Amino acid sequence: SRLLVEHISLLRVAYMxxxxxxxxxxxxxxxxxxHIHAIWTLPPDDADYSLRWRLIKTKFSAHFPHAENLSASKQRRHERGIWQRRFYEHTVRD
Structure with missing residues (x-):
């Protein structure tokens, strides 16, 4: 899929x-x-990467129809078939 680069302006709006x-x-x-790679610095005492990624994905995905051939599991979760379910978080300490 080339969805992210073809609709980069929608991704920017969701991100911002x-x-x-x-x-x-x-x-x-x-x-x-x-897919996306990002390095973020969150505010002190806030480590909620998951919330931020979930909202970015949700806001971006809202602009597209559901894929026709989604698995039953993805349909139950109201997924659109754009994103992988998980992301991989790594903490950079120094």
Whole structure:
């Protein structure tokens, strides 16, 4: 899928909306055709990466129809078939 790069402006809007609501600093971000890598600095005493990613994915995905060939599991979770379910978080200490 090339959805992310073909609709980069929608991704930017979703990203910035979440960043305003739940502040974080973007140290680096790399948007590839079908996934994203990001390095963030979150506010002190706030480690909720999951909330931020969930909101970014939800806001971006809202612009697209559900895929026709979704598994029953994805249908139950109201997924659109755009994103993988999990993300991989790694803490950089220094």
């Amino acid at each position: 909306d979440v960043q305003k609501q739940y502040p974080f600093e973007t140290v680096a971000v790399c948007v590839l055709p079908n």
